[in-house]
Amino acid sequence: MTTTFDGKTAIPKEKWWSETESPKAWMSVRDADLYEALLHRIAESRAGEPLRVVEWGAGRSTLWYTSFLESLGVPYRWLALEHHGEYFRESIAPRLNQRPDAAAVEDDHPDTIRALLATKSTVAVGFCAGGLRPFLPGREADRNADLDAYVSLPRRLGLEWDLMVTDGRKRRRCVLEALELLSPTGFVLLHDAWRKHYQCAWSSWTSGRRFGDEWWIGSRATTDFTDVLPWHAFERHAEPL
Numbered sequence: 001m002t003t004t005f006d007g008k009t010a011i012p013k014e015k016w017w018s019e020t021e022s023p024k025a026w027m028s029v030r031d032a033d034l035y036e037a038l039l040h041r042i043a044e045s046r047a048g049e050p051l052r053v054v055e056w057g058a059g060r061s062t063l064w065y066t067s068f069l070e071s072l073g074v075p076y077r078w079l080a081l082e083h084h085g086e087y088f089r090e091s092i093a094p095r096l097n098q099r100p101d102a103a104a105v106e107d108d109h110p111d112t113i114r115a116l117l118a119t120k121s122t123v124a125v126g127f128c129a130g131g132l133r134p135f136l137p138g139r140e141a142d143r144n145a146d147l148d149a150y151v152s153l154p155r156r157l158g159l160e161w162d163l164m165v166t167d168g169r170k171r172r173r174c175v176l177e178a179l180e181l182l183s184p185t186g187f188v189l190l191h192d193a194w195r196k197h198y199q200c201a202w203s204s205w206t207s208g209r210r211f212g213d214e215w216w217i218g219s220r221a222t223t224d225f226t227d228v229l230p231w232h233a234f235e236r237h238a239e240p241l
């Protein structure tokens with residue numbers, strides 16, 4: 001470990017991609033770039049049909065990856081769900097509502113959301129829970145918060161999706177929800193996959209594999225995922241301390 005001129009401890013270069021946070025999403029550079037590569041690949045496979053994505057847990061990923069799909073010039077529909085009302089109102093909604101192709105609402109009526117998805121590429125829905133952090137010591141009670149509306153909105157819409165990303169609260173439940181909502185060739189993604197309590201949801205999927213630092217990908221089809229992710233994605237994953 002070396003120290004830089006400004007007194008900060010430098011990250012060894014072989015760990016830089018896994019220990020530096022990406023500007024694209026709240027995850028490592030490696031994971032954010034693999035996520036982008038996966039989106040690129042499956043957007044191409046849609047052959048001009050819109051790529052349909054659900055993201056449980058909004059943030060800068062919502063802003064970045066929707067702009068990325070825009071820059072690829074591919075059609076898409078991106079539904080982002082955020083449990084934390086204040087964060088949604090202050091950090092997500094104002095930025096999305098500046099875009100003509102996006103809408104951020106705090107109304108989860110299926111008719112409202114289906115109508116928005118018919119005309120907007122990005123639709124973000126905010127729910128009214130607070131800042132739940134059940135993975136922190138002393139915050140275990142946050143696990144009991146009722147987030148049924150947040151988990152079940154995709155199911156209530158009755159639409160089919162190509163990719164469902166679980167990177168917010170209630171990840172184990174969201175992985176299980178995705179089983180019935182994805183197209184037969186669709187993928188589910190789970191971040192922070194090293195957390196043991198999410199892993200019981202994996203056996204419901206025909207295929208599943210860790211990739212990058214903290215990702216897990218699942219499919220209802222039989223696949224080793226090498227057609228959608230590069231070889232180096234499948235080496236060296238983060239494990240629990």
Ligand SMILES: C[S@@+](CC[C@H](N)C(=O)[O-])C[C@H]1O[C@@H](n2cnc3c(N)ncnc32)[C@H](O)[C@@H]1O
Pocket residue numbers: 024025026027056057058059060061062082083084087167168169
């Ligand atoms: C692990 S973050 C992931 C959010 C998103 N997928 C991303 O990568 O940017 C999960 C949750 O943290 C909260 N969050 C995200 N960005 C935040 C920020 N900059 N400040 C406070 N909370 C944030 C949101 O409630 C979000 O659902």
